[in-house]
Amino acid sequence: MVQRGLGGPPRIADKVIHRQSVRLGRTIKLLCPVEGDPPPLTMWMKDGRTIHSGWTRFRVLQQGLKIKEVESDDAGTYICKATNGFGSMNVNYTLIVIDDASSGKDSQVPEGSNGEYEDHSGKQWARPRFTQPAKMRRRVIARPVGSSVRLKCVASGNPRPDITWLKDNKPLTPQEIGENKKKKWTLNLKNLKPEDSGKYTCRVFNRVGEINATYKVEVIRKYCPLGHSTKIGVHCQ
Incomplete structure (x- = not known):
């Protein structure tokens, strides 16, 4: 413990497991075990953005961050920044969101500061x-x-x-992906229909970790003035 009266910058008070995994729809709490004299104030950031009260499923607690009903977009890098009059320090986390489509793919591995490590064979x-x-x-x-x-x-x-692809958090079937399975890193959506609108998420994972990215696709109905022709393949309604 920090000695009373001397003062000091924030420091880690307990062991931190920097890599955390949680299943879709569950709740997780990321701890921020810091101490200092005076006691530091904390704030949380995700992928460079400050978490505030507008993040309805997120709750900043005195000793951590609670995330309810976890979604795939919640995966990323979280930072707890602790500050007092003597200095500041960061506690970093990588959060991996998994579901039934990727269960069994994830395993606990030795922690590394940049997501890299060497096994016993080097x-x-x-x-x-x-x-x-x-x-x-x-x-x-x-x-x-x-x-x-x-x-x-x-x-x-x-x-x-x-890599796996999801639409609105549901895995795409092989029939929906079709010929695109030959192009591992690209999802090619052809002859778009209004029902193709939605959020498409790619999940990339190996035994060390997982990352994801989400695209929002909006399929727009094409309205045409009477008597005007349109491009081939574009329907007027």
Whole structure:
């Protein structure tokens, strides 16, 4: 414990397991075991964004962060920042969200500061990472009926990661994916219909960890003035 009267910056008061896993729909609590004199104030961030009262399923507690009814989008990097008059420190977490589609794929592995570690044979493992983030910046995509769209989630890792696709948090069936299973990192949606609108999530995972990304696809009905022709494949209603 910090000696009274001396004062000191925040410090870790207990062991932290930086990699946490939770199943879809469950509740999880990420602890922030810090102490200091004076007692530090804490704030939480997810992927660089400050968590506030508008995040309805998130509750910032005195000693941690509680997330209820976990969704796939909740996966990511969480930081608890503790600050007092003598300094500040961060407690980092990587949260992995799993469901029945990926159960059994996830296993506990030795922790590494950057998601990498060596096993007893000296082999280097690495958690998945997206290798073409510039092609993933546009996450909200609008397309007219009858057109097509490609959703990319190119990733690397060791062991080589697998990928699954979900629509509105439900795994896509092989029939829905169709020929796209030949193109491992790309989901190609053709001849779009209004019912194809929704959130498409790619889940990339190996034995070290899991990452995901979500695209929102909006299929727009094409309205045409009377007597005007339209592009082939675009329906007017």
